[in-house]
Amino acid sequence: MFGFFKRKKSASVAKDRLTIAIMSDRDRTNAYPFMDEMKAEIIEVVKKYIGVKGVEIKKEIDGDLEALSIDVELDKETIVKA
Amino acid sequence: MGIVIAVISGKGGVGKTTATANLGLGIALNDKKCVVVDFDIGQRNLDMILGLENRVVYDIVQVMDGDASVKQALIKSKVNDNLFFLAASQSKDKTVLESEKVQKLVVALKEDFDFVILDAPAGIESGYEHTIEFADAAIVVVNPEVSSIRDADRAIGILDSKSYKVKNGEEVAKYLIINRIDADMVQKGEMLKSEDILEILSVKLLGKVPEDKGVIDASNQGKPVILDKKSVAGQAYMRIASRLCGKKVDMKDIEVANSGFFSKLSGMFR
Numbered sequence: 117m118f119g120f121f122k123r124k125k126s127a128s129v130a131k132d133r134l135t136i137a138i139m140s141d142r143d144r145t146n147a148y149p150f151m152d153e154m155k156a157e158i159i160e161v162v163k164k165y166i167g168v169k170g171v172e173i174k175k176e177i178d179g180d181l182e183a184l185s186i187d188v189e190l191d192k193e194t195i196v197k198a
Numbered sequence: 199m200g201i202v203i204a205v206i207s208g209k210g211g212v213g214k215t216t217a218t219a220n221l222g223l224g225i226a227l228n229d230k231k232c233v234v235v236d237f238d239i240g241q242r243n244l245d246m247i248l249g250l251e252n253r254v255v256y257d258i259v260q261v262m263d264g265d266a267s268v269k270q271a272l273i274k275s276k277v278n279d280n281l282f283f284l285a286a287s288q289s290k291d292k293t294v295l296e297s298e299k300v301q302k303l304v305v306a307l308k309e310d311f312d313f314v315i316l317d318a319p320a321g322i323e324s325g326y327e328h329t330i331e332f333a334d335a336a337i338v339v340v341n342p343e344v345s346s347i348r349d350a351d352r353a354i355g356i357l358d359s360k361s362y363k364v365k366n367g368e369e370v371a372k373y374l375i376i377n378r379i380d381a382d383m384v385q386k387g388e389m390l391k392s393e394d395i396l397e398i399l400s401v402k403l404l405g406k407v408p409e410d411k412g413v414i415d416a417s418n419q420g421k422p423v424i425l426d427k428k429s430v431a432g433q434a435y436m437r438i439a440s441r442l443c444g445k446k447v448d449m450k451d452i453e454v455a456n457s458g459f460f461s462k463l464s465g466m467f468r
């Protein structure tokens with residue numbers, strides 16, 4: 117960075133950057149392999165009662181606590197059973 | 199009954215096909231019967247590395263479609279009677295593969311060979327998924343470089359979710375080959391160390407292969423570099439192949455520069 121100080125070796129910069137990038141890749145993509153199937157099933161269940169446009173499942177990590185938040189976007193036009 | 203190993207990388211150009219060819223030949227040199235299969239449909243390359251491009255008559259798509267038998271399509275290596283090769287189709291594209299047909303082919307090959315090595319296409323699309331689906335184990339090839347390692351992690355993630363074994367509650371063994379290591383750069387802190395790469399990817403190390411100009415020279419001639427006894431990469435592939443065949447071969451530390459007094463001296467001040 118600044119000329120006279122010992123510059124951080126690029127390999128350790130690479131390690132730090134990779135660790136963070138890969139952690140966020142893993143969270144986003146293969147949090148759970150069954151995610152797509154679960155989404156489809158949730159849509160089926162909700163559809164029995166009310167129209168549904170889509171389902172979004174997010175994994176949230178707060179310290180040691182891991183949570184799945186499931187957002188169901190409703191389709192108000194097609195209420196099946198009110 | 200043999201074992202099916204997929205050679206994967208995520209990113210292209212890291213030496214996956216070179217590794218497949220050399221490990222196949224190395225296994226054959228260890229007196230095991232081995233077939234290497236090019237799964238990179240539409241971008242056939244393994245034939246060139248093995249020097250067998252002129253012998254290809256039938257390809258795997260023709261075998262899977264029943265237009266040719268496995269026996270007709272298998273090509274024997276010029277240099278070793280234990281090594282056989284199945285070519286990828288050059289005219290079709292990756293989308294032609296179907297799970298059931300892939301499984302049938304893989305099961306048939308397992309009957310006849312000790313090792314069935316599948317050279318996966320780069321990327322993580324359907325062609326890749328079909329290659330890993332029925333593999334018992336995977337060899338991940340990376341370069342000590344950020345984009346290769348990141349892409350490898352994605353490929354491993356897909357392996358862990360889409361493999362037939364994993365879906366049936368079993369585990370797919372994964373082993374890492376770190377290719378194109380430059381010892382001087384590692385010593386200077388300009389290239390990732392193996393231990394860091396292993397920590398990031400959390401897979402077991404199968405072997406390290408040093409950078410070696412002889413690899414290109416070998417592929418120019420269609421003679422896998424493992425045949426060159428003086429080549430450092432060739433020696434590394436031989437060690438790895440022997441490990442795969444169950445021999446105990448110590449990990450050689452190729453990350454320590456061995457070029458004489460000066461580098462050893464500078465090593466003391468780290």
